[in-house]
Amino acid sequence: MTMNLQVEGMRKAFDGRTVLEDVSFRVDPGQVFAIIGPSGAGKTTLLRCVDFLQRPDGGSVRYAGREAPTDPASLLALRRRLSLVAQSPLMFRGSAAYNVSFGLCVRAVEGSELTRRTAEALAAVGLRDRSDSAASKLSAGEAQRVAFARAIVIRPEILLLDEFTANLDPPNVRILEAAVREFSASTGATVVLVTHNLFQAKRLATRVALLLDGRIVESGPVKEFFEAPQDARTRAFVQGDFAY
Amino acid sequence: MLTLAGDIAAITLLSVFISGTSTLVATAIAVPLGVTLGLREVGSQRLLRNILFTLYGLPPVLAGLLVFLLLSRAGPLGSLGLLFTPLGMVFAQVVVVTPIILGVTMSVVATVERRVKETALVLGADRRQLSITVLREAAAGILTAVMVGFGRAISEVGAVFIVGGHIETRTQVLTTTIITDIQQAEFGHATLLGVILLVIAGVVYSLLYRLQERTLP
Amino acid sequence: MHFRLGRRWLAALVAGVILLVAVGVYISLPRGYLLMATTTSTRDTGLLPYLLPEFTADTGIEVRYTAVGTGQALDAGRRGDVDVVMVHAPSLETQFVAAGDGRCRNLVMYNRFVLVGPAADLAGVRTASTTTEALRRIHDTASRFVSRADGSGTHTKELELWAAAGLDPSSFGAWYERTGQGMGATLTIANERDEYTLSDDGTWYAREDSLAFLSLLYGSGDPVDPVLQNQYSVIPVNPATHPAVLGERALEFARWLVGARGQALIGAFTVNGHTIFTPNGVGAC
Numbered sequence: 101m102t103m104n105l106q107v108e109g110m111r112k113a114f115d116g117r118t119v120l121e122d123v124s125f126r127v128d129p130g131q132v133f134a135i136i137g138p139s140g141a142g143k144t145t146l147l148r149c150v151d152f153l154q155r156p157d158g159g160s161v162r163y164a165g166r167e168a169p170t171d172p173a174s175l176l177a178l179r180r181r182l183s184l185v186a187q188s189p190l191m192f193r194g195s196a197a198y199n200v201s202f203g204l205c206v207r208a209v210e211g212s213e214l215t216r217r218t219a220e221a222l223a224a225v226g227l228r229d230r231s232d233s234a235a236s237k238l239s240a241g242e243a244q245r246v247a248f249a250r251a252i253v254i255r256p257e258i259l260l261l262d263e264f265t266a267n268l269d270p271p272n273v274r275i276l277e278a279a280v281r282e283f284s285a286s287t288g289a290t291v292v293l294v295t296h297n298l299f300q301a302k303r304l305a306t307r308v309a310l311l312l313d314g315r316i317v318e319s320g321p322v323k324e325f326f327e328a329p330q331d332a333r334t335r336a337f338v339q340g341d342f343a344y
Numbered sequence: 345m346l347t348l349a350g351d352i353a354a355i356t357l358l359s360v361f362i363s364g365t366s367t368l369v370a371t372a373i374a375v376p377l378g379v380t381l382g383l384r385e386v387g388s389q390r391l392l393r394n395i396l397f398t399l400y401g402l403p404p405v406l407a408g409l410l411v412f413l414l415l416s417r418a419g420p421l422g423s424l425g426l427l428f429t430p431l432g433m434v435f436a437q438v439v440v441v442t443p444i445i446l447g448v449t450m451s452v453v454a455t456v457e458r459r460v461k462e463t464a465l466v467l468g469a470d471r472r473q474l475s476i477t478v479l480r481e482a483a484a485g486i487l488t489a490v491m492v493g494f495g496r497a498i499s500e501v502g503a504v505f506i507v508g509g510h511i512e513t514r515t516q517v518l519t520t521t522i523i524t525d526i527q528q529a530e531f532g533h534a535t536l537l538g539v540i541l542l543v544i545a546g547v548v549y550s551l552l553y554r555l556q557e558r559t560l561p
Numbered sequence: 562m563h564f565r566l567g568r569r570w571l572a573a574l575v576a577g578v579i580l581l582v583a584v585g586v587y588i589s590l591p592r593g594y595l596l597m598a599t600t601t602s603t604r605d606t607g608l609l610p611y612l613l614p615e616f617t618a619d620t621g622i623e624v625r626y627t628a629v630g631t632g633q634a635l636d637a638g639r640r641g642d643v644d645v646v647m648v649h650a651p652s653l654e655t656q657f658v659a660a661g662d663g664r665c666r667n668l669v670m671y672n673r674f675v676l677v678g679p680a681a682d683l684a685g686v687r688t689a690s691t692t693t694e695a696l697r698r699i700h701d702t703a704s705r706f707v708s709r710a711d712g713s714g715t716h717t718k719e720l721e722l723w724a725a726a727g728l729d730p731s732s733f734g735a736w737y738e739r740t741g742q743g744m745g746a747t748l749t750i751a752n753e754r755d756e757y758t759l760s761d762d763g764t765w766y767a768r769e770d771s772l773a774f775l776s777l778l779y780g781s782g783d784p785v786d787p788v789l790q791n792q793y794s795v796i797p798v799n800p801a802t803h804p805a806v807l808g809e810r811a812l813e814f815a816r817w818l819v820g821a822r823g824q825a826l827i828g829a830f831t832v833n834g835h836t837i838f839t840p841n842g843v844g845a846c
Contacts, residue, residue, distance in 0.1 A: 153462055180468035190459040193481055193561040198563065203467040205563040236561035250467070365581040372578050417641035417805055425805065427642050428596065428627060429589035431582075476564045509627030511596070524628075527745040528605060529771040 102129035103164040103181060103257040105150065105290055110159035112145055119145050121314030123159070127307070129257075132284050132291040134305035134322075136298060136337070137312055143294040144187075146311070147260045150292070151184045163258070180207060183256035187263040189247030191235035196227060196246045199235050203254040221253035222246075224282060226275050241272030248276055252283050258290045259283065265300065273300075280304055298338060302326060310334050351513075356540055359517040362430055362504065363497035364548075366437035367445075370497075371490050374442050378449025378489075379475050379482075383461070396450070399443035404496075408503030411436040415507065428509040433517075436503040445493040452485030453478055483559035491552050498545055518544075594623035595810045598634035598643040600713060601743035603793070606672075606763030606837065608830055615826055616817055622810050630743065632712035638662050638796070641803030645811040647795045649714035649761075654794050662803070663796040664812075665846040667819050670827050670838040674718055674789045675780035677748070677765060677772075678704075678757035686757065686778045692788055693726040695779050700728055703736045705756040709747050710739035718791065719759045725788065748772055761791050766832040785839075793838075795819075797846060812846055819844045 112120040119142035127133040201218040225245035309319035318331040415427040426432035501519035508515035525534035638646040657663040684704040689695035744764040751758040752772040800808030819842030
């Protein structure tokens, strides 16, 4: 099962300050869509709106062509097909395995299937031997890997990554990026990656978009985007003329 | 009118029974309610909180008086025949202890990191699963609420005196006996019972602390 | 798995609550014993722990009591929360029966009131020839006096005595103090603060050893000054107005108290070597 994501004209303001002005883009299954831009540009807000943590002031979001349902049961069902990894994860009280299997338990997966899939997810992020460690005792990098495993073990159709390797050391970044690649290749899911790291975007993305002043300034396939950007602002951004 | 060791044991047992039962009942009512209310981020919560803080300050003697009037044969629940009985005393203490456990639970749940709720929601938790997750994360704080509640119950004297009547061998507990001992100048006996009270509280608290340690991350 | 853990604790909690409440019901209902409301002085003299087991041995009926002030004891009867009432306030008792709450009033026994106070007795109570004179001396010397002020039989008697001496306590100065408590507590306070007070002799003799700074000053001579007599009565609560009371057992208790056996036991009761109660039982039920 796959699902594409279509955002049109999204608007969001906080306390009179407009964060998202008119954001539109589309991500198809199998793609890794990177959204880059300066900090505070609204990238996190965008993802939170997609995953129903916040409500946009205007615009629409379509999942597999349909807007989100209004009745709670259907909305919950839709939500369970999405996953989000935030920048610094929150670990629940318990072991790494407990955290990873949380989403499975929510979806009433139990017994040997739960154990198997949990072990697989932990192995995918190189933490098979830390399965029973207390999650609160994990390092920042390990915790983020657990959070990633927790997000993908449920086989989401749309995976949202919000600066998910920011502040991590290179070994952890490598492991997580490899896991993203593996996930995308094996499931063909729709992946949206918000990052301010241009190099990461180059490494992981199939398409890239620049979010500036609340709008998508330009988007395109990764090669063209970096080698031959069309918009002057894009050119300035990828050349490093912006501080970000 | 010194009582023998067996009598002291009986009095102690009844004290523990009444305070333990009322704390448990109050927990069963207050914790689910507290988690539910604590999770709601509604403006009307201010009204609720005002009501709750007033109930916090409900003097146990007043609670005792109200329960007395309720359970008396001349009162609305008189046909139950619960006045001057241990069950009536449990009822009175439940009235005293529930607002306390409720308030602390609500407070603990409201201050559970917002990210706990968000993470659970993002992972697809429904309301029931969210409540249980929050409860798990707030478990240490909730056990504190229970400890505070029990402390209030075991040391309470006004309500149990009024509703229980301090009937020897029937509704006689440690705290009411300390009062009557003092009235009869049996200070040594009163002190002994006071020490027993402290020991009980200490034992119960250490058990709850041990439980609480297991709930820390 | 994650959310079933919550279920296990919840199930344990609910089971625990049900079990404990069931135990609570078992030890609370039904009330199989005769419940009496009486005054603290009946308890403080030690009479009840002496007398009641004898009644139970004779009749097989268990009696328990709640010792509160006279006012509250009669109120408990009025509410139908107790089966029988034993107090020492004749005027209030008569009202109680007249209102239909009491079935019948049986005189049981009397003891006496005495004046106790500091051994130095600066007011000269010891040498007074009448109760009125004794109280006047306390008033005129503004010696500290503590009153129970709790609507009890003792307090009622105290007010009557002041009135008989032509004095009004509401106009007294700071030397007149009020505790609002029972006899034992009031005696303790009088002892701490070197005060005069009116006490029933039973509580006095029971507590004498712990009241080092007080002495019995007036009223212990024979015959008892009628004005200092403290009459106790036992009144079964009226089942006609309060159907839930154990009417038959209450009757049996009252009859036993005023019968030969009860009266003999009462007459034989001593506190620290003093016989304090004079049985004068009159059955009216």
